Every structure is written in C-alpha cells, then in structure tokens.
Amino acid sequence: MPRKYHAVLAAAGELFMRQGYAAVSMDAVAKAAGVSKATLYAYLPGKDALLEAVVADRCAQMAERVxxxxxxxxxxxxxxxxxxxxxxxxxxxxxxxxxxxxxxxxxxxxxxxxxxxxxxxxxxxxxxxxxxxxxxxxxxxxxxxxxxxxxxxxxxxxxxxxxxxxxxxxxxxxxxxxxxxxxxxxxxxxxxxxxxxxxxxx
Amino acid sequence: MPRKYHAVLAAAGELFMRQGYAAVSMDAVAKAAGVSKATLYAYLPGKDALLEAVVADRCAQMAERVxxxxxxxxxxxxxxxxxxxxxxxxxxxxxxxxxxxxxxxxxxxxxxxxxxxxxxxxxxxxxxxxxxxxxxxxxxxxxxxxxxxxxxxxxxxxxxxxxxxxxxxxxxxxxxxxxxxxxxxxxxxxxxxxxxxxxxxx
DNA sequence: GTCTATATTTAGATAGAC
DNA sequence: GTCTATCTAAATATAGAC
The missing domain is CATH 1.10.357.10 (Tetracycline Repressor, domain 2)
Known part of the structure; x- marks a missing residue:
C-alpha cells in the first residue's frame, strides 16, 4: 500500500479523533489527505475498514509511547x-x-x-x-x-x-x-x- | 409541548445513547417515536436542540437515581x-x-x-x-x-x-x-x- | 495508483393540507 | 399539532480514463 497511504491514515485519524467516526465523511478524509476519494477505496474496502486501520495504526504508535x-x-x-x-x-x-x-x-x-x-x-x-x-x-x-x-x-x-x-x-x-x-x-x-x-x- | 413530546425524547434518547449522535437520523427518530418528521421540527428547531433536550431530560432522571x-x-x-x-x-x-x-x-x-x-x-x-x-x-x-x-x-x-x-x-x-x-x-x-x-x- | 465525474441513497429540513 | 410529500445538500461508493 504505497505512497499516500500514510497521509490517508494520518488525516483520517485526526478527523475521527476530533469529530467522531460517524460525523466524518469520506470526502472530508480525501480532502484532508490531499487524495481523491477513489484512492481511498483503492486502499480500503470502505469506511469501517478505514477506521479499523486508523485505530490499529494509532495503537501501534501508542504502544510505543506507553x-x-x-x-x-x-x-x-x-x-x-x-x-x-x-x-x-x-x-x-x-x-x-x-x-x-x-x-x-x-x-x-x-x-x-x-x-x-x-x-x-x-x-x-x-x-x-x-x-x-x-x-x-x-x-x-x-x-x-x-x-x-x-x-x-x-x-x-x-x-x-x-x-x-x-x-x-x-x-x-x-x-x-x-x-x-x-x-x-x-x-x-x-x-x-x-x-x-x-x-x-x- | 404536548402529547407525543415524551415519546420523541424517549425514542431519541434510546437511539442517541446506543448509536451515537451523528449516526442517528431524524428519520430514524421520527420512526421510532411513531411520529412524522415534521412533528419533530414543530417541537424543536433541529437535531442539536433535540440532543440537548434529550440529555437535559435524562440528566433530570439520573439526578433522581443518583x-x-x-x-x-x-x-x-x-x-x-x-x-x-x-x-x-x-x-x-x-x-x-x-x-x-x-x-x-x-x-x-x-x-x-x-x-x-x-x-x-x-x-x-x-x-x-x-x-x-x-x-x-x-x-x-x-x-x-x-x-x-x-x-x-x-x-x-x-x-x-x-x-x-x-x-x-x-x-x-x-x-x-x-x-x-x-x-x-x-x-x-x-x-x-x-x-x-x-x-x-x- | 490515481484521478475526474457520476450513480445512488440518505441526510436535515420545510411547504402546505387538515 | 400532526400529517404526507418534497426540496436540497451531502453521504457512501463506483466507472472509466490515464
């Protein structure tokens, strides 16, 4: 999962954490990540999977800071x-x-x-x-x-x-x-x- | 605020508590309360106000149980x-x-x-x-x-x-x-x- | 992999009859 | 106060070109 995948996770994470899962649209994620919406769906099958990927990523980061x-x-x-x-x-x-x-x-x-x-x-x-x-x-x-x-x-x-x-x-x-x-x-x-x-x- | 107002607060409360504010639609609230959507807007100016009314109501109940x-x-x-x-x-x-x-x-x-x-x-x-x-x-x-x-x-x-x-x-x-x-x-x-x-x- | 453009559904909110 | 029917915007998701 290449180039902009990290930007997507970072942007989605920021939005999900601040506004909550349901309040964040895929449009907003795409825009914040500087990516088209189609790219999101190339990486992940949907919004639920995006949340899971974000949390897995943040958990890994947190595990190091703990x-x-x-x-x-x-x-x-x-x-x-x-x-x-x-x-x-x-x-x-x-x-x-x-x-x-x-x-x-x-x-x-x-x-x-x-x-x-x-x-x-x-x-x-x-x-x-x-x-x-x-x-x-x-x-x-x-x-x-x-x-x-x-x-x-x-x-x-x-x-x-x-x-x-x-x-x-x-x-x-x-x-x-x-x-x-x-x-x-x-x-x-x-x-x-x-x-x-x-x-x-x- | 008459007849069905209590049913609206109860239904909206149940939905908000279980699914979260953003994930609940006004349609869902109306349906669960057995009320038309227009009635919701006759009671309250919008979804935010509905949330505030629900929480105020539940807080009053909670204050008695505490x-x-x-x-x-x-x-x-x-x-x-x-x-x-x-x-x-x-x-x-x-x-x-x-x-x-x-x-x-x-x-x-x-x-x-x-x-x-x-x-x-x-x-x-x-x-x-x-x-x-x-x-x-x-x-x-x-x-x-x-x-x-x-x-x-x-x-x-x-x-x-x-x-x-x-x-x-x-x-x-x-x-x-x-x-x-x-x-x-x-x-x-x-x-x-x-x-x-x-x-x-x- | 990445984009633009679009299909389809559903959201919040309202008009107007009764 | 309460309904049915509807408007408009925004949602998730996808087609198809590059």
Missing part, C-alpha cells in the same frame, strides 16, 4: 511520585484523550477496536505497574501480602483519579500546578494504602 | 462496603454506561451538555460521598486530618476502579461475584488508606 517512569533507587514516596506523575501526564495528553473518547464512543459497534485499544494502552500500562509493584515488593518497601495484579487496579485508579474524569468531559483544563498537586495528594494515599511502613504526613 | 447507600450505624468496613457496592452498581448500570459513552463522545462539540451531565451525575455522587466522609469523621472512624473534598476524589476513584474502565470499553461483562469481589478488594484498600485505626486483614 510506559511510565520506573525508579527504585530513591525513597518509595519519590518512586511513587515519578510513577504517578508520568502515567497521569500520559493519560492527560490530548492524543490520549481524543483516542479514549473515540474508542469509548464506538466500542459498542466496534468491539474489536476497543479490545485492540485496551491491549495497546491500558493493558500495557497495567503490566508496567504490576512489574513496578513486584520490584518494590522484592525491595521490601511495598506490602508483600498484596496481589500485584489486583493492586495494579487500585494503584492505576488512584493515579487516574478524579482529575482524568473531569478532563475527559472537558470540565477542567488543568495547568502544571494542578497536575502536580493531584499527584502529590495521590502519593499520600498510595503510601498509606500500600507502603510497608506508613509514613507520617509532612 | 445516590449511594449511606449507613453509619455499623462497622466502618461494612459502611464502606455498602457505599462502594451501591455506587459501583449505579456506575455499571447499562443506562449509566450508555449515557457516559455518549456524553464523552460529544463533549468536545457540546461542552454544555458535558457540564450538565457532570452536575447531574458525578458531581451529585461526589457531594454524597463528601457528606458521608464528613459524618464518618465526626464519628471518629475516618482520618480527621483529611480534606473531605480531596478525599472524595480518591474514594470515588477507588470505587470506580479498574472494573468500570473495562466495562465501559466492553472488555468485560461482570457478573454478581465479580462485582462483589471488586468491592471487597476495594474496601480493604479504603480501610488502610482512610480508617483511623488500620484494621488487620482476615
């Missing part, structure tokens, strides 16, 4: 802060938000698409956090009796927090301090819930 | 379990999920709609939880140094948990035990993070 900062050679509080900070910022990235909105919206009609997104994004993030937890348990800083996978769900939910839900809905557009503040508050909770020796607050 | 179970005359663990269980089940209700998906999808193009949804749903739930926390603090069972509003974000995030994210994407369709298990695991974390006297596990 991954928080894992550090273990500092105090647990700082290690948690770096993990939470990097992961939350990834979630709040406009690309992540647009992808999330679009996939959520179409998941009832395109379940495969939702699963692919989940595997490329949330599942990879979860696997990363599970690894981080396991290592911290080995270091004796994270409660050893907890199941790493179950705990990953709790940790990731706290990191995402209320802020993500508000931003997804456009209720809030957080600045630098807001994000840092949310992370700091979350770290306090994480320490109380998961650290071997609960540390007193400042 | 509200978890608040109990304070049992042990904190049981009180937490009831709160988490009722709230999570509300979130996982198909009506909640469809509304959430649709509003998320359209929030970039209809920010007012997202805000109305937020006020009718998540904000009311948060206010409820904040009240619950304040009462538990008064009873001396919930850590008194914590800010109730900030803590509400942490509590609600943990209740929602990983399960909600998976269900929204259609990754998982939880049965009774799955929900109960998720609630139980969450309660353990909530106790460690927020109870005045961390209780030993079973």
């Amino acid at each position: 991954g928080a900062v894992a550090v273990h050679d500092v105090a647990l509080a700082e290690s948690l802060r770096l993990l939470a900070d990097s992961w939350l910022r990834f979630l709040l990235d406009p690309r992540s938000l647009r992808m999330y909105r679009m996939v959520i919206a179409e998941s009832p009609r395109f379940p495969d698409l939702a699963r692919r997104f989940f595997e490329a994004g949330p599942a990879r993030g979860a696997a990363f956090i599970t690894g981080w937890i396991t290592e911290e348990q080995r270091l004796g800083r994270f409660r050893p009796e907890l199941d790493p996978k179950v705990t990953t769900g709790h940790v990731s939910s706290l990191i995402r927090g209320d802020l993500f839900n508000r931003v997804v809905l456009g209720i809030e557009q957080p600045g630098e301090e807001r994000i840092a503040g949310a992370v700091a508050a979350t770290v306090e909770v994480l320490l109380r819930a998961f650290a071997v020796q609960p540390q007193p607050e400042a | 509200g978890a179970v608040a109990v304070h005359d049992v042990a904190l663990a049981e009180s937490l379990r009831l709160l988490a269980d009722s709230w999570l089940r509300f979130l996982l209700d198909p009506r909640s999920l469809r509304m959430y998906r649709m509003v998320i999808a359209e929030s970039p193009r209809f920010p007012d709609l997202a805000r109305r949804f937020f006020e009718a749903g998540p904000a009311r739930g948060a206010a409820f939880i904040t009240g619950w926390i304040t009462e538990e603090q008064r009873l001396g069972r919930f850590r008194p140094e914590l800010d109730p509003k900030v803590t509400t974000g942490h509590v609600s995030s943990l209740i929602r948990g990983d399960l909600f994210n998976r269900v929204v994407l259609g990754i998982e369709q939880p049965g009774e035990e799955r929900i109960a298990g998720a609630v139980a695991a969450t309660v353990e974390v909530l106790l460690r993070a927020f109870a005045v006297q961390p209780q030993p596990e079973a």
